[in-house]
Amino acid sequence: MAKMRLFQGDTDLHLVRASMVIIYFFFGYQKWFDYEAQGLIPFFTHGPLISWMYSVFGIKGSAYFLGVSEWLFGALLLAGFWNRKLGVLGALGSVVTFLCTVTIIPFMPDGWAPSAGGFPAMVGNVAFLMKDVVLLAVSFYLLKQDLSSIAAAKEVHEQMQSRSNPPARVGA
Numbered sequence: 001m002a003k004m005r006l007f008q009g010d011t012d013l014h015l016v017r018a019s020m021v022i023i024y025f026f027f028g029y030q031k032w033f034d035y036e037a038q039g040l041i042p043f044f045t046h047g048p049l050i051s052w053m054y055s056v057f058g059i060k061g062s063a064y065f066l067g068v069s070e071w072l073f074g075a076l077l078l079a080g081f082w083n084r085k086l087g088v089l090g091a092l093g094s095v096v097t098f099l100c101t102v103t104i105i106p107f108m109p110d111g112w113a114p115s116a117g118g119f120p121a122m123v124g125n126v127a128f129l130m131k132d133v134v135l136l137a138v139s140f141y142l143l144k145q146d147l148s149s150i151a152a153a154k155e156v157h158e159q160m161q162s163r164s165n166p167p168a169r170v171g172a
Contacts, residue, residue, distance in 0.1 A: 013142075013145050014081070016138055016141060016142060017077055017078075017080060017081065017087070017142060019138075020074070020077050020094065020135075020138060020139070020142065021074050021077050021078045023074075023135070024070045024071065024073055024074025024077065024094075025071070025074055027070050028066075028067045028068070028069075028070035028071040028074060029067070030067070031063040031064060031066050031067025031070065032063070032064070032067055034060070036063060037059050037060045037062070037063035038059065040059070040062065040063055040066070041054075041059060042108065042109070042125055043101070043104055043108075043125070044059075044062055046104055046107040046108050046109065047100065047101070047103065047104040047107070048103050048104070048107060049099070049100040049103050050062075050100050050101075050104075053065060053066075069093065069097065070097070072090075072093065073090045073093040073094050073097065074090070075090070076089045076090025076091075076093065077090035077091065077094065077142065078090075080142070080146055084146040084149045084150045084153075085146075085150060087142065087146040088143060088146045088147060088150070090142075091139055091140075091142040091143035091146055092143060094135075094138075094139035094142070094143075095136065095139045095140055095143060097139075098132045098133075098135050098136035098139055099136065101129055101132040102129065102132050102133055102136055104125075104129055105126055105129050105130070108124075108125050108126050108129070110123070110124060111123065111124060111125060111126030112126065
C-alpha cells in the first residue's frame with residue numbers, strides 16, 4: 001500500500017492544509033452572527049490569554065476580531081499552497097490561536113462532569129475545546145513543513161549559485 005501514488009509525495013501535507021483552510025472558513029463565518037458571539041462569552045471570560053478582548057471590543061467586536069483573524073489565517077494557509085512564506089505566517093497565527101484556546105480548558109467552569117467523578121470526564125465547552133489540542137498540533141506541523149520547505153529551497157538556490165560562480169583559481 002505504501003507504494004500507491006496516493007501515499008507518496010506531499011498528499012498528507014496538502015490534505016492537512018486544505019482541512020485547516022476549510023475549518024477556518026467555517027469558524028470565521030460563524031463569528032459574524034449573534035448566536036456565536038453570545039456563545040463565546042464563557043470562552044472570553046475564562047480564557048487567560050483572550051479575556052482582554054471582551055473588555056476592549058465587547059461581545060460582538062470580540063467575535064468579529066476572531067472571525068477576521070480566522071479568515072486571515074485561513075487565507076494565509078491557502079496561499080501557502082503556492083508561497084511557503086505566506087504559509088508560515090498563517091501557521092504561526094494558527095499556532096497562537098490554538099495556544100490561546102487550549103489555555104481556556106483548565107479554567108472553564110462546569111467543564112468536568114461531577115456525576116462521573118469530575119476530571120477527566122469532560123462535558124460541554126471543555127469537550128468542544130479538546131479538538132483544539134489536535135488543531136494546535138496540526139498548526140505546528142504546517143509551520144514545520146513550511147519552514148523546512150523554505151530552508152530546502154534556499155539551500156538548493158545557494159548550491160546552484162555556487163556552481164554557476166566557481167571560486168577563482170589562485171595564481172591564474
